[in-house]
Amino acid sequence: MTRLILQRLFYGLLTLFVVSLVVFLATQALPGDAARAMLGRDATPERLTALREQLNLNDPVAVQYGKWIAGLFVLNLGESFANAMPVAEYLGPRVSSSVALMALAAIVATPIAVAIGAYSALRRDRAADHATSMVTLITAAVPEFAVGILLVLVFATGSLQLFPAVFAGSSEAVLESPEQLVLPVATLVIAVSPPIIRMMRASMIEVLESEYVQQARLKGLPERTVIWRHAAPNAIGPVAQVIAVQLGWLAGGVVAIEFLFRFPGVGMALMDAIDNRDIPVIQAVTLLIAAIYIVVNLLADIVGLAANPKVRVSSR
Amino acid sequence: MSNQQPANSGNNEHTALEVDGLTVVGRPSDVEIISGITLRVRRGEILGLVGESGSGKTTLGLSLLAHCKRATEITAGAISLSGTPLLGRTENEVRQMRGRSVAYIPQSPASALNPALRLRTQLSEALHAGPAPGNGTAGDTPRVLDRVREVLREVALPDDDAFLKRYPHQLSGGQQQRVAIAMAFIGYPDLIVLDEPTTGLDVTTQAHVLQTIRRMTRDYGTAGVYISHDMAVVADLADDIAVMYQGDVVERGAANDVLAAPQHPYTARLLRAVPLLKTGGHAEPEEEPGDALLRVRGLQANYGSAPVLQNIDIDVRRGQCVALLGESGSGKTTLSRSVVGLHHRFTGEVLFDGEALAPSSYRRTAEQRRRVQYIFQNPYEALNPRKRVRDLILAPYIHLAGQPTDPDAVVHEALERAALPAAYAERFPEQLSGGERQRVSIARAIATKPDLLICDEITSALDVSVQAEIVQLLRNLQDDGMALLFVTHNIALVSNIAQKVAVLNKGEIVEYGHVGTVMSDPRHSYTRALIADTPDFELSFSESPLHRTIQAPPVKAAPRAE
Numbered sequence: 081m082t083r084l085i086l087q088r089l090f091y092g093l094l095t096l097f098v099v100s101l102v103v104f105l106a107t108q109a110l111p112g113d114a115a116r117a118m119l120g121r122d123a124t125p126e127r128l129t130a131l132r133e134q135l136n137l138n139d140p141v142a143v144q145y146g147k148w149i150a151g152l153f154v155l156n157l158g159e160s161f162a163n164a165m166p167v168a169e170y171l172g173p174r175v176s177s178s179v180a181l182m183a184l185a186a187i188v189a190t191p192i193a194v195a196i197g198a199y200s201a202l203r204r205d206r207a208a209d210h211a212t213s214m215v216t217l218i219t220a221a222v223p224e225f226a227v228g229i230l231l232v233l234v235f236a237t238g239s240l241q242l243f244p245a246v247f248a249g250s251s252e253a254v255l256e257s258p259e260q261l262v263l264p265v266a267t268l269v270i271a272v273s274p275p276i277i278r279m280m281r282a283s284m285i286e287v288l289e290s291e292y293v294q295q296a297r298l299k300g301l302p303e304r305t306v307i308w309r310h311a312a313p314n315a316i317g318p319v320a321q322v323i324a325v326q327l328g329w330l331a332g333g334v335v336a337i338e339f340l341f342r343f344p345g346v347g348m349a350l351m352d353a354i355d356n357r358d359i360p361v362i363q364a365v366t367l368l369i370a371a372i373y374i375v376v377n378l379l380a381d382i383v384g385l386a387a388n389p390k391v392r393v394s395s396r
Numbered sequence: 397m398s399n400q401q402p403a404n405s406g407n408n409e410h411t412a413l414e415v416d417g418l419t420v421v422g423r424p425s426d427v428e429i430i431s432g433i434t435l436r437v438r439r440g441e442i443l444g445l446v447g448e449s450g451s452g453k454t455t456l457g458l459s460l461l462a463h464c465k466r467a468t469e470i471t472a473g474a475i476s477l478s479g480t481p482l483l484g485r486t487e488n489e490v491r492q493m494r495g496r497s498v499a500y501i502p503q504s505p506a507s508a509l510n511p512a513l514r515l516r517t518q519l520s521e522a523l524h525a526g527p528a529p530g531n532g533t534a535g536d537t538p539r540v541l542d543r544v545r546e547v548l549r550e551v552a553l554p555d556d557d558a559f560l561k562r563y564p565h566q567l568s569g570g571q572q573q574r575v576a577i578a579m580a581f582i583g584y585p586d587l588i589v590l591d592e593p594t595t596g597l598d599v600t601t602q603a604h605v606l607q608t609i610r611r612m613t614r615d616y617g618t619a620g621v622y623i624s625h626d627m628a629v630v631a632d633l634a635d636d637i638a639v640m641y642q643g644d645v646v647e648r649g650a651a652n653d654v655l656a657a658p659q660h661p662y663t664a665r666l667l668r669a670v671p672l673l674k675t676g677g678h679a680e681p682e683e684e685p686g687d688a689l690l691r692v693r694g695l696q697a698n699y700g701s702a703p704v705l706q707n708i709d710i711d712v713r714r715g716q717c718v719a720l721l722g723e724s725g726s727g728k729t730t731l732s733r734s735v736v737g738l739h740h741r742f743t744g745e746v747l748f749d750g751e752a753l754a755p756s757s758y759r760r761t762a763e764q765r766r767r768v769q770y771i772f773q774n775p776y777e778a779l780n781p782r783k784r785v786r787d788l789i790l791a792p793y794i795h796l797a798g799q800p801t802d803p804d805a806v807v808h809e810a811l812e813r814a815a816l817p818a819a820y821a822e823r824f825p826e827q828l829s830g831g832e833r834q835r836v837s838i839a840r841a842i843a844t845k846p847d848l849l850i851c852d853e854i855t856s857a858l859d860v861s862v863q864a865e866i867v868q869l870l871r872n873l874q875d876d877g878m879a880l881l882f883v884t885h886n887i888a889l890v891s892n893i894a895q896k897v898a899v900l901n902k903g904e905i906v907e908y909g910h911v912g913t914v915m916s917d918p919r920h921s922y923t924r925a926l927i928a929d930t931p932d933f934e935l936s937f938s939e940s941p942l943h944r945t946i947q948a949p950p951v952k953a954a955p956r957a958e
Contacts, residue, residue: 289466295508298461299522299579300494309521313512389512389563 085382092378099370100152104145107359108135118161118357134159135359148363158360160353167360171349175368178338178345180255182330185268190323193273197280197319198312204285212277220274224333228267228340235263246342264341271333272326279322284315317387324380328373335369411478412586412619413437413460418473420455420464429455429468430643435621437587437636442613442620444634444651446627446666448859449830452643453623457589460621461498462490478586495522499580501609503592505572509564515575516560519544522579547578550615551608569724570601574608581612588613590622594629598723598885603929606633625859627670628888631655632931639663669864671888687750688713689879690735690848695744697727697734704730705742705903710881712848717870717880719890719911721926722900728883731900732850735881736770749847766796769841773853775833779825785811785836786821793843806843814839815869831862838869842878849873850881855889867893887930891915899923 115131116123131137135158136144151157157167200212219227236245243262255261287293288311296310297303338347346365353361415435421428430452437443447453459470462482475482477497482490502508510518520540545555551574553559564572573593580588590609594602610633613620624630630637630651637654639647639662647660658664688711695708704727712718722728733739735746737757746753748768754760769792772778779788786807793806800806808818814835825833834854841849851870855863870893874880882894890897890911897914899907899922906920918924 291502291504291508292510294463295500295502296510298458298463298494298500300491300496300524301521302491305521309513309517310510314510387512390565 081385084385088378088381092374095374096371099374100149100367101145103363103366103370104148107363108137108144108148118359120357131161152367157364160361161356161358167364170361171346171364171368174344174346174349177343178334178347181261181264181268181338181343181345182327182334184261184265185272185330186327188265189269189272189326190276192269193276193323194280194316194319196273197277198284198307198315200277200281201284201288201315202307204288209281212281216274216277219270220278224267224271225336225340227270228263228337231263231267231270232340247344264337264343267337267340268330268333271337272330275322276319276326280315280319283318284311287311287315290314313387317384320380320383320387324377328376331369331372331376410438410440411436412439413621414474414476415460416474418456418459418475419471420452420459420468421471423467423469428643430459430640433473433645435638435645435648437619437621439586439617439619440614441635442610442622442633444630444637445621445623445640446625446630446637447640448625448666448861450642451640453640454591456640457500457591457621457623460587460589461494461500492524495524495583495585497585498587498589499583499585501573501576501580501588501590501593504596505576505593506564506569506596508576509572511564513563514560515562515564516541516544518564519548519560519575519579519582522582524583543582544578547582550581550612551575551578552604553578568601569597570605573597573601573605577605577608577612581616581618584616585618587619587621590620592624592626599887599926599929600723602629603931606931609633626931627666627860628931639666665861669861671864671867671886671892689749690881691745691747692735693745693747695731695734695742695746697730697739697742699730699741703903705734708744708905710898710905710908712879712881714847714879715874715877716896717874717882717894719894719897720881720883720900721885721887721890721897723885723926725902726900727903728885728900729852732770732852732881732883736768736850737765738770762796766844767847768850769844769846769848770850771834771837771841771852771854774857775830775837775854776857778837779833781825783824784821785823785825785828785839788825788836789821789840789843792840796844810839810843813842813873815865829862830858831865834858834862834866835869838866842873846878848879848881850883852883853885856884856886863889887926899926 115128115135115137119127119131136147139147148158155168157171159165160167160170163170196212200209203209222230232245234240235242244260245263247260247264248257292314293306293311296306301310334345335347335350337343338345339351342348346368349361350365352358353365413436415433418430418433419428420430433456435443445453445456455465455468458465460475460482462470462475462485464470470483473483477493480493480497482493482498485493523540523543544560548555548559553571553574564575567575576593593609594605597605606629609620609622612618622630622634634651637647637649637651638645639654639660641660641662647654647658647663654663655667658667690710690712692708692710695705696703697705708731710718710720710731720728720731730739734742734755735753737753737755737760740756742755746755748764751764753764753768757765783791786803789807789810790800790803793800804821807821811818811820816832816835816839820828820832820836825836828836834857837854849870855866858866867889870880870882874893880893882890884890894911896909897907897911898905899914899920901920901922907914907918907923914923915927918927
């Protein structure tokens with residue numbers, strides 16, 4: 081199993097390398113002049129020269145990439161053009177608040193979605209199951225920012241002014257104002273849950289129809305044991321992959337949600353950076369999002385391998 | 397539901413199971429799946445419940461545990477286990493009776509054992525001695541563990557901790573079925589329902605498992621209901637036989653009586669369909685001199701670096717059928733796949749009509765591929781469900797022989813030779829029964845007029861009576877001059893269809909010769925063991941008037957033309 085994990089890890093790093101190439105080529109080495117694109121109307125010859133020097137634009141592309149990558153390893157991501165701060169220092173607190181937001185969403189969404197899916201499977205073809213199917217289909221079809229706007233309309237305006245519509249704190253301590261986190265987390269939960277629910281339902285139905293579940297019932301085991309010992313562990317394997325994809329999606333989906341709620345995270349930072357043509361920040365954030373996606377999928381692979389006794393035992 | 401009180405249950409305290417007027421219906425359609433079944437089994441005895449797929453025997457077996465599959469329901473009748481009624485109880489009471497009063501041994505232990513749980517968990521939970529529900533290792537007390545070890549010893553499995561820690565996938569098929577047997581007997585039930593428990597096993601393993609089942613039911617004084625479509629196995633094992641047909645028990649009686657003098661025509665049909673172990677063999681074509689159609693010399697094949705076949709020499713002549721007999725893992729399918737070019741990692745010589753065949757079918761000419769056709773084991777998977785029979789038959793024909801001038805004629809001729817009505821050309825596979833699907837597979841293979849037909853266990857997924865029809869069809873093809881390479885694990889089939897047999901064991905041919913000679917005078921110890929382990933239908937059947945009709949099968953022992 082260690083070998084399989086190392087193999088997956090290697091593929092993960094390879095993917096990350098390819099992503100870094102794409103990000104770099106798309107932002108900095110594009111035909112045209114990145115310095116001119118960044119400066120826009122303020123471009124004076126002196127400032128252009130200075131910026132070209134700063135971005136190493138005078139070097140060959142391979143050397144530019146090498147310098148950029150080498151900087152990544154020591155967390156030297158360059159200097160933010162917009163606010164003259166080192167990118168790492170600028171993004172640091174924003175990364176932690178975004179991770180907090182995503183982690184909260186993941187911690188809330190995963191068990192709830194799995195439980196709803198399992199319940200739906202147990203109530204297969206009854207009213208509760210049909211209702212769940214309807215709701216998950218609808219929420220899956222509505223884009224996440226629309227869900228967010230709807231939540232704001234219902235819970236933050238009008239008669240029910242339960243939660244603030246936009247985030248008012250600083251990025252230093254987002255967890256200290258929990259009531260401000262409710263709506264962004266709820267939006268993310270609603271956005272990531274439907275596929276997990278549907279997959280869990282399908283997987284659980286398949287397992288409940290299996291002969292080993294029938295055999296467990298014929299052994300006279302209590303229904304609780306049948307479901308929690310015999311059915312659920314076998315149903316969760318295929319769902320782990322979907323959970324991973326969804327949590328990986330969170331890393332990118334968080335951008336729109338942060339923008340909507342003015343939440344001070346990497347998503348906001350990315351939006352600001354795009355407005356300001358702040359290429360070093362854009363590079364860092366996109367690479368970060370890709371890295372999170374890859375790490376989450378790697379974790380899911382490991383969970384999937386560990387959940388399968390055939391793999392776990394045979395490769396000891 | 398149980399308005400007839402078990403008033404007569406006192407008349408025999410040895411009665412373990414009493415079923416009275418049991419009816420199960422399918423729910424949306426209200427069709428009776430089984431209707432008005434009445435049965436009785438005494439302690440220490442085994443009732444053989446025989447019938448084909450769809451006859452309702454599994455539905456009956458499950459209802460003996462008060463279990464109904466989705467969308468079915470028990471609507472009438474009574475079941476009592478040692479005098480205690482089973483139906484009309486609460487879910488909890490039924491649950492308490494399962495495992496203690498009645499236990500179930502499934503058809504396929506590979507899918508009935510939970511892949512994610514260790515044997516120890518699965519065996520000890522069957523005792524339901526769990527005091528603390530919710531506790532992960534509920535009931536795993538030393539007393540329970542002692543019982544687990546005891547019952548494992550009784551089914552001849554290891555009882556050490558290392559074995560108990562294993563997962564099902566770490567056992568062989570025979571071991572898995574023994575675990576399932578142990579799991580059923582662990583709670584000392586009054587009745588055990590066995591649903592074709594040896595279907596997936598090869599004969600040697602089957603013989604051991606059947607022996608274990610018989611010994612355990614005697615030792616425990618447990619009654620058994622043994623569900624099977626295989627008359628030969630039931631004849632070997634059961635004290636009583638009940639024959640099911642379309643949801644009814646059409647015949648019931650002591651095993652010897654039913655076998656010797658079947659009352660119902662369906663029973664007689666089932667019996668006639670069982671291939672006998674020793675027959676005169678199929679008519680032998682005279683040994684023509686000259687070259688064989690297929691000639692294999694010194695074939696070796698590997699999977700990765702593991703050798704699966706060694707030093708294989710085989711000849712097949714026109715109009716001759718050579719059987720490749722072996723158990724799972726003996727390499728018989730690899731050999732047939734090598735001949736047809738599906739498995740190309742082999743060395744050695746494969747000559748077809750004097751020409752060497754390339755190992756991979758991609759490198760063979762269309763003409764070579766046309767002349768060697770292959771029929772797969774499972775007709776449920778070998779036909780594309782989205783194509784009509786007509787297209788299924790024409791696809792390989794067009795690919796190998798070119799666009800026919802009259803496609804309808806090609807389809808009709810192929811269907812006719814496979815004994816199917818021409819109207820079937822417009823059907824989809826799902827509109828056909830298993831036997832009809834296999835006939836379509838055969839029609840597809842013979843449409844291109846091949847010289848050699850390779851049949852890979854083509855009857856193993858089919859009921860016995862259907863199997864007999866397919867065998868008959870193959871014999872007719874053979875009489876028309878077709879050469880057959882017939883792969884099977886069923887030794888009884890060999891003597892019914894083949895002239896020559898090659899016995900494969902662990903990748904080598906241990907015995908090769910005429911069927912009559914090999915069957916009556918096996919040289920190799922492995923062949924002798926195979927013959928000894930096959931349930932010999934003839935022994936329990938020799939007094940039957942049907943015996944003679946079987947001995948001389950209704951086949952034109954065609955004097956070959958010219």
